[in-house]
């Protein structure tokens with residue numbers, strides 16, 4: 001047992017409650033450094049909340065903190081994006097009870113249609129089709145609006161007895177020692193943990209304070225995200241249409257709606273964003289063609305700069321990076337958050353292994369770096385190549401990729417490989433991803 005040191009600014013955790021640490025295996029260390037919790041997660045975005053829950057699920061005591069006011073993050077307008085969560089990461093959400101909280105707001109993706117085309121001439125006849133039946137699954141993945149996912153995760157962390165949520169607070173200093181890592185907060189409090197998880201996004205302060213360098217490059221593309229309502233049902237089909245300036249994705253949401261990710265050059269995106277509402281709606285409808293009958297935007301549209309960011313290392317003496325703090329990739333395949341969820345599940349496995357061997361999680365963290373860095377690098381490189389290959393009008397590449405789509409469609413093992421990839425079934429599966 002360990003005395004809690006802080007008061008106030010806490011969410012759903014009764015005042016004056018002493019919370020036992022999840023680990024009993026390293027009592028001498030706990031006593032020596034007055035440990036506040038096993039794991040301190042900095043950043044309560046989608047990846048940070050998932051990591052807090054996953055580690056608590058495996059028996060760790062977790063403190064989760066964020067510098068933003070949770071009420072502001074739960075506003076409808078905070079994040080207009082929707083996320084494709086592949087079948088295996090969704091399995092983790094099931095195990096953590098998030099799917100029940102989402103209810104029918106998680107829309108199954110039963111088919112993915114990948115096609116190459118041009119706005120003037122339409123879609124090429126060489127289309128690649130993935131379907132859930134072929135991989136023996138009910139769905140290849142699920143689509144959900146980030147606002148619903150964020151609320152479901154927030155409610156779950158708030159209800160979990162082993163997770164304490166502190167916000168708004170900022171980390172001003174971090175001290176790493178051989179026995180623990182301690183964090184000084186903006187309000188003067190000090191917390192000590194076995195491990196700090198940096199889930200504080202692409203500009204991660206924790207990463208900067210740990211001196212971990214990052215490679216950044218801009219895609220010189222932006223993405224417009226919005227939601228549309230349409231006349232005809234989507235029947236669970238996700239469309240990825242590759243146009244020369246960038247991919248145009250139509251992703252199925254509940255209630256005859258779809259989420260749009262429209263990638264284009266910064267100049268074209270800025271011009272589209274400046275259009276009056278009616279002209280913007282007409283431009284969107286032009287890209288849909290007749291596919292779903294009448295199409296109407298039913299949410300504000302927002303633009304995002306697209307970049308690639310990879311870290312030199314994921315771990316540094318009792319600090320682990322996850323989510324966008326560790327990697328930012330092109331949204332072409334909807335994999336960024338899926339990678340963050342895989343990071344969270346891999347951390348949870350470290351917790352399990354530490355408990356089983358009587359070690360503290362902070363000293364086993366090198367294993368996490370080994371497991372995740374290569375996997376995330378491969379995904380980042382694949383999405384980068386995919387974007388470069390498809391976002392061009394260069395004739396040899398254009399015909400080559402159309403041929404490629406046609407070939408993959410015809411070769412069953414190749415098609416199956418890509419379908420298993422889309423469902424998140426490949427690679428070293430963490431235990432929370434198991435069926």
Ligand SMILES: Cc1cc2nc3c(=O)[nH]c(=O)nc-3n(C[C@H](O)[C@H](O)[C@H](O)COP(=O)(O)OP(=O)(O)OC[C@H]3O[C@@H](n4cnc5c(N)ncnc54)[C@H](O)[C@@H]3O)c2cc1C
Pocket residue numbers: 042043044045046047048065066067068081082083084085169170171199200201202204205206223225261304322323324325331333334335336337338339340
């Ligand atoms: C257009 C677009 C579409 C996408 N679509 C998909 C998709 O379909 N599927 C998918 O898997 N991925 C998708 N992604 C990627 C996905 O959205 C991100 O990978 C994911 O949201 C990152 O979550 P995160 O929790 O790591 O980071 P963030 O969402 O950035 O969260 C970071 C948190 O840390 C907090 N914070 C920041 N600094 C501090 C500090 N100093 N102290 C304390 N707290 C701090 C912030 O307040 C925030 O709550 C898409 C991305 C884009 C741009």
